[in-house]
Amino acid sequence: EIVLTQSPGTLSLSSGERATLSCRASQSVNSNYLAWYQQKPGQAPRLVIYGTSNRASGIPDRFSGRGSGTDFTLTINRLEPEDFAVYYCQQYGTSPLTFGGGTKVEI
Amino acid sequence: EVQLVESGGGLVRPGRSLRLSCAASGFNFRAYAMTWVRQAPGKGLEWVGFIRSNPDGGTTENAASVRDRFTISRDDSKSIVYLEMNSLTTEDTAFYYCTRSAAGYADYWGQGTLVTVSS
Numbered sequence: 001e002i003v004l005t006q007s008p009g010t011l012s013l014s015s016g017e018r019a020t021l022s023c024r025a026s027q028s029v030n031s032n033y034l035a036w037y038q039q040k041p042g043q044a045p046r047l048v049i050y051g052t053s054n055r056a057s058g059i060p061d062r063f064s065g066r067g068s069g070t071d072f073t074l075t076i077n078r079l080e081p082e083d084f085a086v087y088y089c090q091q092y093g094t095s096p097l098t099f100g101g102g103t104k105v106e107i
Numbered sequence: 108e109v110q111l112v113e114s115g116g117g118l119v120r121p122g123r124s125l126r127l128s129c130a131a132s133g134f135n136f137r138a139y140a141m142t143w144v145r146q147a148p149g150k151g152l153e154w155v156g157f158i159r160s161n162p163d164g165g166t167t168e169n170a171a172s173v174r175d176r177f178t179i180s181r182d183d184s185k186s187i188v189y190l191e192m193n194s195l196t197t198e199d200t201a202f203y204y205c206t207r208s209a210a211g212y213a214d215y216w217g218q219g220t221l222v223t224v225s226s
Contacts, residue, residue, distance in 0.1 A: 001171075035212040037152070044204055044216040045144075045152065056214065088152050092211030096170050097142075099152040 002027055002091050004100035011105045019076040021103045023089035028069045030093025036065060036074045039102075040085045048087070049074060076105070109133040109215045111205045116220030119195055127190040129205030129217055136186035137161065140208035143179060143190050145201040146219075153201075155179075157208055158188065173199075195224045 003026040011019055023034065032052040037045040047056040049065035052072060062077040076083055084107055089100040115127040129141070142157035156169035158179045167179045178191040188205060200223050206213035 033211055037213070039152075044218050045213075046216065047212065047214050050209070050212045050214070090152075090154075090212065095168050097154040097157075097211065099154065102151050 001096050002029065002094055002098050004089055004091060004098055006087075006089055006100035006103045008103060009101075011103060012107070013079055013105065014107065015079050015081055017079050019074075019079055019083070019105050021074040021076075021087055021089075021105070023067075023072040023074070023100050025070040025072070025091060029072070029091045032068055033091060033093030034065075034067065034072045035090045035092060037088045037090065038083075038085045039088065045088065079105070109207065111207065111215060111217035113203060113205050113217045113220040116203065116222045118223045118225060120226055121196055121224055123195055124191070124193045125195060125222060127192070127203055127205075127220060127222070129188045129190075131186045131188070131205075131207070134207070137183045141179075141181060141188040142206045142208045142213055143188075144204045144206055144213065144216075145199075146204070147201045150201075155190070155203070192222070195222075197224050200224045 005024045007022045034052045036049040038048050039045040053065045064075045086102045086104045088102045110132045112130045119125050140159045143155040145153050145155050156179050158167045176194045181188045202219040204219045205217040207215040
């Protein structure tokens with residue numbers, strides 16, 4: 001199975017700063033089928049990015065994704081208070097589908 | 108509005124069975140694959156498995172950790188997807204989320220139902 005390693009585990013930033021989250025795969029992700037999810041405490045996850053770089057409906061353009069092969073990045077420009085959460089990457093190109101361990105973006 | 112509502116969670120003894128349901132509304136349920144994802148308290152997300160739409164064969168795939176114990180099924184006439192869980196262990200304690208699969212990724216999530224396996 002494809003193992004996804006997210007780094008850093010925790011990112012401590014302030015509102016207005018840029019967050020750069022990494023997701024590294026143990027083997028190439030088919031067709032760049034890589035998604036990112038945001039999860040706030042006590043809530044279900046929410047889709048942020050799919051297909052490496054496509055923003056989900058309702059996601060502001062300060063969120064962007066890029067990457068290919070085994071290295072992927074989620075960037076959040078000008079952090080807003082509502083962006084502080086845990087972010088998970090997921091590959092859905094190869095079964096079993098797998099998630100990364102998450103990156104917590106905290107104040 | 109897409110809605111997914113899970114039910115059926117609760118406290119269950121090790122070795123017993125439980126069936127979760129997920130009622131879907133607000134979209135053409137028959138056309139979508141549906142996926143279950145779980146999250147142990149305080150831990151990360153784990154893919155459990157999915158069921159393809161019936162036009163795509165209605166077949167299922169499960170994670171190795173639940174294969175042979177968990178079965179996913181669907182009733183398109185009721186817009187419900189099920190997760191039948193057998194031989195439960197304490198390792199299965201988690202929030203179980205039902206999600207709509209859009210080409211593999213989960214574009215909508217239910218609020219989850221908690222399954223606690225404990226003696």
